Amino acid sequence: MTTATARRTPADKHDERRRTLAESALRTLGELGYARSSLREIANNSEFSHGVVHYYFHDKLELIVFCVKQYKATCVHRYDGVVADATTADELVSGFADKLVETIVDEAPMHRLWYDLRSQSMFEESLREAVLHIDQTLEDMVWRVVSTYAELADAEPAMSPSVVYGLLDGLFQQALLGYLCEREGVLEGLRAQVHDLMPMLLRAAVTPRG
Amino acid sequence: MTTATARRTPADKHDERRRTLAESALRTLGELGYARSSLREIANNSEFSHGVVHYYFHDKLELIVFCVKQYKATCVHRYDGVVADATTADELVSGFADKLVETIVDEAPMHRLWYDLRSQSMFEESLREAVLHIDQTLEDMVWRVVSTYAELADAEPAMSPSVVYGLLDGLFQQALLGYLCEREGVLEGLRAQVHDLMPMLLRAAVTPRG
DNA sequence: CCGATCTCTGGACGACTGTCAAGAGTTCTC
């Protein structure tokens, strides 16, 4: 009856539990990776027992996909603040580079999980729909940064959103691996690389000022 | 006694068997990925039984690492012909782009395995040494292409070998995933992207001709 | 041709996996 009002009881609790479970699962997944995370291990790192997973999720795969989609939702607006706050092109580049570095430091487990899942989707077709959707969302996120950067620089992007995302993703992935291997200077390197690369993503302004 | 002469008998046969086993294993690994390839499945797809693996390899991990190193050895000179044959910068770019596309078509399973292993190495420290070594070899390979391209174009590279490799690897990985998802136009897209990107990897010639 | 060494098979092991179901515990409804 009361479908519109925010009564907290019936199916909301169910969804909330799913989210709580997914959050616990993400911790384990980020630590062990997709392949080595068993449902028992996931449950051990949560406040539930291993059987409860099949009460809230039909499958292990459904749990995994739900987890990744949940992670995506919390991660996809990470750079919105940078885009909104920047008033000059240089400021945007610096903020973007800093945020990329911060992401690696703060969320390395989540991002290696993402690359793990994307690799798995090359083998397992059932993962592809979710992976492609997330990839598209990340591409959109990057494009918001680059197109804003172009506007601030009074220029226009020289490449398609897909290419820009591919290039930056390659650098990010490389830096993440280097960071996990505790290589010296990877973070500063990434920051410098972004500063170098961003201007190359722009075509010379059609109408140079004046 | 005869350590120098090429007598084919004693330990050579042992090594040859290791290579044969590794080749069979690579087929299975490329099809199923690292996580889902069991030793029994690997043995089933070969002419041996599952017990023989522990006769030639101490570990599953030793087998895997041996396989990947063997693959690397056959793959790392893929672009040498293009580099040697090209007489102009444009020719080199075209040959390189064609070879990248050809690689995706002919060796998609091997390359998704590579990305799988590299992702796994973010979780499993025991894989990192081999992965980092292969990554370095691939970076060198790419750098041979780009530095030759710069010479032919009478310019010099604008970025470090590491950055160049990261950028191209990002595009390649994106194209591989798209190809495996049977997306239309990914191969032509990759070719065009390489044509667009390569000139940007060069700094303007110090001494413009004339 | 016999004994020694190398090569390989096939089965067994304990551990671990995803899935499920029976039932205990809890919460809600009337």
Next chain:
DNA sequence: GAGAACTCTTGACAGTCGTCCAGAGATCGG
């Protein structure tokens, strides 16, 4: 507060996994 509905625990199941091993078969030196 009794009964129904929901939530969760626990144990069991059929598989699969990596690993190991006893012994068959092959190969080779003498």
